[in-house]
């Protein structure tokens with residue numbers, strides 16, 4: 001039953017029959033033939049003959065070849081009514097052209113049609129018969145073999161595989177062969193099939209269109225079934241390739257043929273049952289679809305969304321057979337609907353043929369109406385007698401179904417293409433030039449280049465591959481109340497447009513598998529939402545992946561993102577990881593608690609210093625103020641005020657000026673402060689030395705020298721600061737590194753050396769001061785400042801020694817806070833240790849505030 005596999009053996013046998021042996025018997029006329037003649041099943045004479053190859057029967061009776069006698073002709077069975085319709089369409093076109101006066105005027109077209117019975121071997125045989133004209137009468141005539149080919153063009157065939165065989169045979173003779181339904185992309189190869197043309201688009205486009213359709217509905221995980229012949233295998237190969245480019249994965253791809261053993265089909269059913277994909281792309285011929293559908297119905301396999309190729313998707317017989325509504329909601333591509341006026345009536349009017357008594361039409365009529373002609377033993381056969389006047393219109397039969405009208409239209413266009421080519425060759429105007437010798441090659445050339453409009457307005461032309469422009473309708477199987485399926489056109493596909501416009505779906509509601517209005521979902525993994533990215537699963541196709549949340553600082557703002565992108569430096573990912581948000585700037589501000597407290601402390605210190613200064617000023621005449629070098633004291637109080645105030649420059653958003661001011665103001669005021677304290681310590685030391693007999697140290701370190709030393713110490717720091725500021729000043733800096741999701745606004749030091757020089761200088765002075773004060777602490781005095789200075793310097797040094805590690809280790813605004821704290825702490829230390837005891841005496845113990853009391857045992861001279 002399976003035609004494909006039989007082809008090699010039978011084909012060779014036939015070819016040998018046809019070609020061998022004319023050499024052996026020299027006396028025979030040169031032009032003799034071997035083998036049996038092939039007579040056309042349908043024929044009509046005419047000036048120009050067109051050939052037709054159809055499989056009126058779909059199969060044949062299998063029989064064993066014994067090789068002891070000549071094989072009998074095939075015994076064909078299984079009438080295929082579609083092919084009758086197609087043949088009728090061809091007859092319609094021929095008759096219409098013969099009727100026309102503007103196309104091939106005065107020339108009648110005839111036809112010869114052969115039945116192939118679905119056998120590839122027979123296809124080749126009848127193709128050769130068409131080319132040679134092997135009627136017995138010709139062979140026996142004494143005419144030399146110079147006749148042109150019997151037919152000028154061949155219409156056929158329906159399926160791709162027989163087409164490939166016959167086109168291979170016809171190719172060398174350049175007899176144009178026009179198919180109306182063979183879609184295999186392989187037939188576009190003009191080096192293999194030079195004379196092959198077709199009026200149905202190549203599957204090259206259909207496969208692509210199917211892939212785009214699948215992609216359009218978001219199905220990335222689909223199964224595929226194909227017919228195991230050239231149509232299915234080539235179509236699916238292109239589909240697979242395109243699908244891969246579009247990011248669609250096939251969960252499985254199986255092939256089968258209608259004659260496969262049951263266990264193979266069962267395997268396919270098992271594959272479908274165990275699959276997770278819900279969409280099945282079926283590149284099947286309608287014959288295979290029918291077989292598969294029966295099997296699926298038996299196993300109750302519903303709920304799958306079918307996507308179909310044009311062979312079955314608009315086949316109403318397939319739809320009728322689908323009793324279990326397995327295919328409901330199927331979507332697929334079809335040849336655009338067409339209407340050829342009067343064709344339907346012509347096809348249904350078979351009476352002229354039956355009356356001509358053709359043997360095959362007798363069989364056709366008998367099968368159609370289940371009756372028998374000229375039946376003598378009617379009672380035994382239990383069948384009605386045919387009258388020849390049965391009414392087709394009363395018949396519900398596949399033959400009356402006109403859903404294949406687009407295919408008939410393709411046949412019609414093919415015949416017209418040949419007619420237009422002939423019209424051009426024969427130079428027809430009002431009459432044609434009969435003298436032109438017709439040559440198949442010329443006809444082929446002209447047919448390939450015709451361009452015309454049919455009476456229905458379709459434009460017909462062939463591209464360089466002999467293919468027509470690719471246009472498809474997208475149709476959807478929508479079940480109606482009556483239980484039959486409506487093929488609703490829901491969109492168009494036009495391969496001649498730009499890639500993004502090729503597929504256009506109309507705004508029509510689609511019905512999906514199981515009567516659902518929702519587009520089915522068929523994915524291996526759900527879409528990755530924004531904020532995540534795909535990570536492929538090991539050993540699985542690319543459509544299977546896990547969604548991994550983006551890392552901190554990375555985002556993905558599209559669905560199904562492949563990678564997470566890093567945010568720019570000033571940005572950070574939000575919680576959902578789908579957008580970059582600006583990092584929050586961080587700096588010590590007045591608003592927050594820490595900043596407010598430090599500000600308050602600084603202002604408090606300033607006020608306190610002012611109060612102390614006021615007290616000192618009010619009591620400037622008292623001995624305790626005078627005894628302690630009131631000038632240095634006031635200078636110290638002044639510099640302490642500055643120290644407190646300069647801590648304020650550290651608070652707030654760093655600007656260029658505040659950055660430059662910060663460390664320099666701090667450095668200079670502190671040096672001023674410490675040099676005042678140093679002056680005081682020196683004074684204490686000097687005063688003691690001066691009180692020793694014979695010493696005039698005090699002359700060397702009088703008020704002038706004191707002022708000068710303060711000035712010099714301070715000036716050194718000023719110079720350091722100026723160098724720092726001119727060579728590499730501090731500047732505001734956005735630090736992205738330390739804290740990931742914040743920008744730290746800080747002052748970069750510019751030159752680290754400058755910073756440490758300023759601090760170091762303060763340190764050196766403080767240490768020096770501490771050492772001197774330490775030496776002087778035990779000196780006898782009723783009110784020995786040295787003790788307090790020692791103590792204050794101890795605090796000072798302790799604070800700054802702890803500051804350094806804290807400063808280095810604490811990031812961002814905390815290092816600033818630590819620095820402010822150190823400034824405030826050391827300033828308070830100085831203020832409290834040096835001035836509070838004196839205030840205490842001035843305010844609460846005025847009785848101690850006498851000159852006598854100040855002198856103590858060893859009174860310094862000058863005070």
Ligand SMILES: *[C@@H]1O[C@H](CO)[C@@H](O)[C@H](O)[C@H]1NC(C)=O
Nearest residue numbers: 092093095096097099342346
């Ligand atoms: C051709 O012309 C004949 C006679 O006029 C008519 O009966 C027939 O229907 C025509 N055929 C077509 C296909 O138009």
Ligand SMILES: *[C@@H]1O[C@H](CO)[C@@H](O)[C@H](O)[C@H]1NC(C)=O
Nearest residue numbers: 297298299300301302303324
């Ligand atoms: C098929 O499925 C339908 C609905 O799920 C159920 O009613 C029916 O019995 C099933 N038939 C078979 C043969 O499993």
Ligand SMILES: *[C@@H]1O[C@H](CO)[C@@H](O)[C@H](O)[C@H]1NC(C)=O
Nearest residue numbers: 354357362373374375386388
């Ligand atoms: C039936 O038989 C009659 C003569 O008996 C003959 O004329 C006619 O053509 C036959 N019909 C068919 C369809 O064979």
Ligand SMILES: *[C@@H]1O[C@H](CO)[C@@H](O)[C@H](O)[C@H]1NC(C)=O
Nearest residue numbers: 374375376377378379380381
């Ligand atoms: C009809 O019947 C006769 C005998 O009754 C038989 O010889 C003949 O072959 C039969 N013809 C057909 C066509 O069955």
Ligand SMILES: *[C@@H]1O[C@H](CO)[C@@H](O)[C@H](O)[C@H]1NC(C)=O
Nearest residue numbers: 424426427428429430431432
């Ligand atoms: C066809 O005939 C018309 C009038 O008879 C004439 O004008 C025209 O040139 C002819 N065309 C060709 C191609 O012969």
Ligand SMILES: *[C@@H]1O[C@H](CO)[C@@H](O)[C@H](O)[C@H]1NC(C)=O
Nearest residue numbers: 504505506507508509510517
């Ligand atoms: C499509 O149809 C729906 C409902 O029929 C309608 O709401 C919508 O506006 C239509 N869209 C377009 C683009 O026509």
Ligand SMILES: *[C@@H]1O[C@H](CO)[C@@H](O)[C@H](O)[C@H]1NC(C)=O
Nearest residue numbers: 555556557558565578579580
């Ligand atoms: C996604 O982010 C990129 C870069 O961050 C941006 O250019 C693009 O506009 C964003 N797209 C959407 C849809 O937000």
